[in-house]
Amino acid sequence: MTQSDDVVAAGIRPRRSVLYMPGANARALEKARELSCDSIIFDLEDAVAADAKDLARDQVVAAVSRGGYGYRELVVRVNGLDTPWGADDVQAVAGLPLQGLLFPKVETAAQIDHMLAVVDKAGGDRLPLWFMVETPLGVLDIRDLARRTSRLSCLVMGTSDLVKELRARHTESRLNIAYALQHCALVARACALDILDGVHLDFRNQKSFRAACEQARAMGYDGKTLIHPTQIDPANEVFGYDAEAVGQARAVLAAWEAAQAEGKGVAVLDGKLIENLHAAEAQRTLAFAEALSER
Ligand code: COA
Ligand code: MG
Numbered sequence: 306m307t308q309s310d311d312v313v314a315a316g317i318r319p320r321r322s323v324l325y326m327p328g329a330n331a332r333a334l335e336k337a338r339e340l341s342c343d344s345i346i347f348d349l350e351d352a353v354a355a356d357a358k359d360l361a362r363d364q365v366v367a368a369v370s371r372g373g374y375g376y377r378e379l380v381v382r383v384n385g386l387d388t389p390w391g392a393d394d395v396q397a398v399a400g401l402p403l404q405g406l407l408f409p410k411v412e413t414a415a416q417i418d419h420m421l422a423v424v425d426k427a428g429g430d431r432l433p434l435w436f437m438v439e440t441p442l443g444v445l446d447i448r449d450l451a452r453r454t455s456r457l458s459c460l461v462m463g464t465s466d467l468v469k470e471l472r473a474r475h476t477e478s479r480l481n482i483a484y485a486l487q488h489c490a491l492v493a494r495a496c497a498l499d500i501l502d503g504v505h506l507d508f509r510n511q512k513s514f515r516a517a518c519e520q521a522r523a524m525g526y527d528g529k530t531l532i533h534p535t536q537i538d539p540a541n542e543v544f545g546y547d548a549e550a551v552g553q554a555r556a557v558l559a560a561w562e563a564a565q566a567e568g569k570g571v572a573v574l575d576g577k578l579i580e581n582l583h584a585a586e587a588q589r590t591l592a593f594a595e596a597l598s599e600r
Pocket of ligand 2: 351409439463466
């Protein structure tokens with residue numbers, strides 16, 4: 306079985322649009338129940354001021370407990386365990402019906418072991434973990450970090466922190482962080498993990514936002530983390546498959562199956578060669594479309 310067969314067999318969870326919601330913003334917590342994002346990250350970390358940490362934690366616990374988020378995947382970003390809030394955050398949310406717990410600034414194996422111990426003790430021993438990759442050490446060591454625990458489900462690039470840590474600048478081309486983005490994408494694919502691009506700070510600029518999405522999509526990213534509702538539709542578009550792409554996938558698969566039935570190892574569709582790998586790709590596209598239609 307190839308890795309893509311594995312994914313198809315295991316079912317796909319679309320993560321095209323992953324919206325951060327500041328935990329202290331009651332209006333945002335309410336509003337997200339009707340937004341068309343695939344996933345929601347309730348944020349207790351960067352988006353919440355120090356004096357609002359307790360309020361944010363209480364509001365997030367209440368919002369998740371109340372539910373009503375439908376098909377949307379729910380994840381909480383806790384504060385690091387080396388901060389005054391991290392342990393209390395984990396204690397408060399580990400027992401909630403979440404699909405993931407996102408930890409910031411993951412850099413060392415010891416940190417991951419500690420994380421697992423704290424999460425398990427808080428009753429979250431079945432909770433998938435998500436890691437933020439947002440420091441030079443995190444990027445460099447992600448290959449080992451990603452293999453430290455089988456509980457890891459998704460990598461999330463923290464491009465704002467990374468640019469700051471590098472003493473770099475935010476540029477529209479992102480050539481300055483392209484190496485880091487692609488390195489982490491390679492690790493994600495090698496370890497069968499999903500990977501999400503960082504946020505686009507210039508959130509009123511649809512043109513540059515779409516360009517950043519296209520760039521990440523071309524690198525293999527599964528989706529983008531978002532800060533504003535207007536970013537959801539374009540992200541869903543860029544990281545999804547339109548009707549034409551789904552139709553093409555059906556045609557590829559039909560041509561492939563017909564060739565197989567005739568005992569041929571390759572097929573030709575519209576003058577183009579179809580091989581095993583194209584059939585696998587088409588299968589994944591159809592599984593993705595099916596996952597969306599099942600909602
Ligand atoms: N999640 C859910 N709803 C959101 C939202 C979010 N991240 N950001 C904005 N909204 C809602 C607002 O509540 C408002 O709803 P309403 O009109 O129905 O009351 C609507 O979307 C329009 O918001 P708008 O007025 O355009 O935005 P703003 O100027 O108030 O806020 C930001 C802009 C960037 C401050 C805000 O979007 C935000 O806090 N984003 C998240 C930041 C974050 O999470 N950072 C951490 C990760 S990097
Ligand atoms: Mg950060």
